[in-house]
Amino acid sequence: MPTAKTPGWLDWHPDPSRPAFRLPPGAVDAHCHVFGPQAAFPFAPQRKYTPCDAGKDQLFALRDHLGISRTVVVQATCHGTDNSAMVDAVRSAGNRARGVASVRPDVTERELEELHAAGVRGVRFNFVRRLVDASPRDDLRVIADKVAPLGWHVVLYFESADLPDLEDFFASLPTPLVVDHMGRPDVTRPADGPEFSRFLRFVGDGDVWVKVTCPERLSATGPAALNGERLPYADVVPFGRRVVEEFPDRVLWGTDWPHPNLTDHMPDDGLLVDYVPRIAVTPEQRRKLLVDNPMNLYWPGEEI
Numbered sequence: 001m002p003t004a005k006t007p008g009w010l011d012w013h014p015d016p017s018r019p020a021f022r023l024p025p026g027a028v029d030a031h032c033h034v035f036g037p038q039a040a041f042p043f044a045p046q047r048k049y050t051p052c053d054a055g056k057d058q059l060f061a062l063r064d065h066l067g068i069s070r071t072v073v074v075q076a077t078c079h080g081t082d083n084s085a086m087v088d089a090v091r092s093a094g095n096r097a098r099g100v101a102s103v104r105p106d107v108t109e110r111e112l113e114e115l116h117a118a119g120v121r122g123v124r125f126n127f128v129r130r131l132v133d134a135s136p137r138d139d140l141r142v143i144a145d146k147v148a149p150l151g152w153h154v155v156l157y158f159e160s161a162d163l164p165d166l167e168d169f170f171a172s173l174p175t176p177l178v179v180d181h182m183g184r185p186d187v188t189r190p191a192d193g194p195e196f197s198r199f200l201r202f203v204g205d206g207d208v209w210v211k212v213t214c215p216e217r218l219s220a221t222g223p224a225a226l227n228g229e230r231l232p233y234a235d236v237v238p239f240g241r242r243v244v245e246e247f248p249d250r251v252l253w254g255t256d257w258p259h260p261n262l263t264d265h266m267p268d269d270g271l272l273v274d275y276v277p278r279i280a281v282t283p284e285q286r287r288k289l290l291v292d293n294p295m296n297l298y299w300p301g302e303e304i
Helices: 056-066 084-092 109-118 137-150 160-172 194-205 237-246 269-279 283-298
Strands: 028-032 070-074 097-101 120-126 153-157 177-179 208-211
Touching (some): 028 283, 056 084, 070 283, 084 109, 097 109, 109 120, 120 137, 160 194, 194 208, 194 237, 237 283, 269 283
Parallel strands (some): 070 097, 097 120, 153 177
16 A cells, blocks of 8 residues: 655656757756656665655656656665666666666676666665665675676765765775766855865766756755746856866766655756756757767667
């Protein structure tokens, strides 16, 4: 029987605007999720939250509404290591989707091969304490060693304050790394300050890609992407722009739909698309961010 949502849970925007910025042909949403639906894909008993249903049909409808060509569906923590909902969404999209899974250290070679055949190309390691109880490094290294032969990458989700304690471990992993949400910087501090500069050195020193995603999650002063606001999340723009300028070939963008665990507001997804040209200011930057880079990482060698 479906469980009630976590109190205060915000559902996705019911009527997103059509973006004024026209995404280039082949644009990829490199970070989105599916939640359930519970009746078909129950949530994990150990989850930290119970979201709304937000299944593949709603995701694909938003994809088409925004003008997105392909999606990368990232396993949501509410599903634990049961990747069924994510895999179902990826398979249902044909070659228009790839997946990022969560697996246990005892995952078998056969299970990984089945995930690969379904379209999975990475695993996610979550270090955000409010979302997971622990992230044992020995277990995570075992997982990374198992997925490396498949050519997968590791997606890292962490808070910026924790990077000094984590970066040596990250550097020891035998796969490319993809960092969610620019490592969640403190945007009340300067984009050219020591904290964010340290993060960018970490990126520059390794095979590290960065998602310039979730301004709505990072912003401290807004304004919010609602009611036609043309310049939302101004405090995040310098951070995204700096990453795009310094690492144009290793940046990715995504919607983060259906925006889990937001407590203040639910953004208009059309206005989030219109945020893109504020951080990728030239046609070449936009093409790399939205098409070339995600294609190279998730569909290498394929034409759009």
